[in-house]
Amino acid sequence: MLLFLRRRGRHLVAPVAGAVFLALWIVAEAGRSGLADHVIVVSAFAVAIGLSNWMPSTALGLVVVVPLLQALRLLHRPTDTTWPEYLAIVIVVGIVGAGRSDLLRWLAVPVLAVASAAAAWAMVVPTAADPDVWGLWVGSSSGTRSDLVFIALAIAGASGIGWAVGVAFGASWRIGLARVRVVEAERETEVTTVELQAEQERARIARDVHDSLAHSLAVVVSQAQGAAAIAARDEHAAQALQDIAEVSRAALGDVRALVERIQGAGDEARHGLDDVPPLVEDMRELGMSAMSESHGTPSAVAPAVGAAVHRIVQESLTNVLKHQGRTAVVRVVLDWRGPGLGLVVTSNGEAPLVELDGPGSGIAGMQERARLAGGWLRAGTGDEDHDFVVTAWLPTVDVPAPTPVPTLEVAR
Numbered sequence: 001m002l003l004f005l006r007r008r009g010r011h012l013v014a015p016v017a018g019a020v021f022l023a024l025w026i027v028a029e030a031g032r033s034g035l036a037d038h039v040i041v042v043s044a045f046a047v048a049i050g051l052s053n054w055m056p057s058t059a060l061g062l063v064v065v066v067p068l069l070q071a072l073r074l075l076h077r078p079t080d081t082t083w084p085e086y087l088a089i090v091i092v093v094g095i096v097g098a099g100r101s102d103l104l105r106w107l108a109v110p111v112l113a114v115a116s117a118a119a120a121w122a123m124v125v126p127t128a129a130d131p132d133v134w135g136l137w138v139g140s141s142s143g144t145r146s147d148l149v150f151i152a153l154a155i156a157g158a159s160g161i162g163w164a165v166g167v168a169f170g171a172s173w174r175i176g177l178a179r180v181r182v183v184e185a186e187r188e189t190e191v192t193t194v195e196l197q198a199e200q201e202r203a204r205i206a207r208d209v210h211d212s213l214a215h216s217l218a219v220v221v222s223q224a225q226g227a228a229a230i231a232a233r234d235e236h237a238a239q240a241l242q243d244i245a246e247v248s249r250a251a252l253g254d255v256r257a258l259v260e261r262i263q264g265a266g267d268e269a270r271h272g273l274d275d276v277p278p279l280v281e282d283m284r285e286l287g288m289s290a291m292s293e294s295h296g297t298p299s300a301v302a303p304a305v306g307a308a309v310h311r312i313v314q315e316s317l318t319n320v321l322k323h324q325g326r327t328a329v330v331r332v333v334l335d336w337r338g339p340g341l342g343l344v345v346t347s348n349g350e351a352p353l354v355e356l357d358g359p360g361s362g363i364a365g366m367q368e369r370a371r372l373a374g375g376w377l378r379a380g381t382g383d384e385d386h387d388f389v390v391t392a393w394l395p396t397v398d399v400p401a402p403t404p405v406p407t408l409e410v411a412r
Contacts, residue, residue, distance in 0.1 A: 011053060014095050018050030021088065029082065038076050041066060045088035052095040056104045060111045063092045067118035073130065077122045080137040086119045086155055090162035097163040098170030105167065112159035120152035272306030273298075273334075276313050280332055283317050289329040290317070296336030300397045308373040308394060309334075309343060312366045316345040316390045319362055324349025324386065338393075340375070345390040346382065370394060 025042045048062035067086070069075040078085060093108040124147045126133045134140065134147050142150075276292065283290040301309075313332055320330050328349025335342035363379050370377035375394035382389045 014053035015050045017091060017095075018046045018048075018052075021049050021091070022046035025082075025085065038079075038082055041070065041075055041078075042082075042085055045085055049088055049091050049095070052092045053099065056096045056099055056101065057107075059092050060096060060104070060108060063089045064111055064115045064118065067115050067122055070122035071118045071125070073127065077130070078119075079132070083123055083134075086115075087158075089115045089119065089155065090159045093159050094162035094166035097166030098173065100170075100174070105170075108163055109160075112163060113156055116156035116159055117152050119155050120148050124148045124151050271310040272303065273301065273309055275310050276332070276334070279310070279314055279317055280330075283321065283330065286321070287326045288321065289327075290332070291330075292332040292334075294334045294336070298334075298336050301341060301394070302373075302397060305341070305373045305375075305394045305396075308369045308375075309341070309392075311369050312343060312377065312390070312392055313345060315362050315366050316347075320345075320347040320349065320388070321353065323352045324388065325351030325353055327351050336396075340393055340395045343390075343392040343394065346387065347389075348382075348384065348387050350386045366390070366392070 022042060025046075026039075029038065029042075044062055044066050048059040048066075051062075052059035066075065067089075070077045089112060093112045096108045097105050099105060124134045124144055126135075126144070133144075134151060135142075135144065140147055280290045280292045316332075317330065320328050324347055328347050328351070330345065330347040330349075333342075333344040333346075335344070366379070367377045370392050373394050375392060377390065377392040379388070379390045381387060
């Protein structure tokens, strides 16, 4: 709020001051016969005050032109009750002095000098048709020339003080705003530093995971291949060991790709839509009743979308295996008939391999993948007992993403 007031509050000062100036003069002159004649002058000064921040050059022009026209008797000149209207000169040069433009700030000095001289002339110098001037108002006997110099210097002095106050106030304002921006920059630097440290920590963890898990998977692959060679006579055991070797080898490649992505190297999308059917086939080989369907005509998708679909299906099938068992029934549907790609994974099973012991991060991870790809995902229990449904939408290449649908918070 403080920063907002510092940045925006100054824009409101001039219009408010102009409105107050006009309102006060209307109230002060109400009931006097000269109000109608003088309203143009007061309104012009009010406009000059209101524009002094947004259009300072126009405001400076007005505070010079209006007194000049009054001195030439082309506008209604000041009277003994309206001459304080020249306070507008003080206000305008003060606001311009507080502005950011150095050129206009210093241009206000000769402007206030000319405006003061013109205003003094309009107040002091009489004409045959209009002899009612300053000397008569105050009963001065010093003469027109002396009154002219005195009034001009008085208005110029007051305007100079207003200009100096504006310059000082503007400098203080800019210094305060600069301090706020420095604090903001320091805060952003701290946040960036924390994020950098977190990124470095993630990279370190990734390297540690790679060093340990990759070694373990490599040992598993080697041992499985060796055991498969020894158990060649047992067809089922050999096939099982070969499957272990293939899955471990694929996991080893995934770990390496993940580490490369965390470290900023490697392809962004290692897997895509073409890798979805093998995921279903892997579940089928484990004994699960798994099937996949595709409706409509497939269209092109961005690599990130293909990778997101692959990871969502992979995580969904992994959850089915863990929480509904190898005997579960699962159905993966890709629907191309709508404005984008619809993905539905439905499953039913009641023989979990792993019991839930708290909220997991699988659903949240899938939701984040869908969001980063420009779509949405929600997951929750189905209509029947032991049903679980994952529904997602992801954009195709030529279709913009819709507004994300609120997601269900489910521990999985």
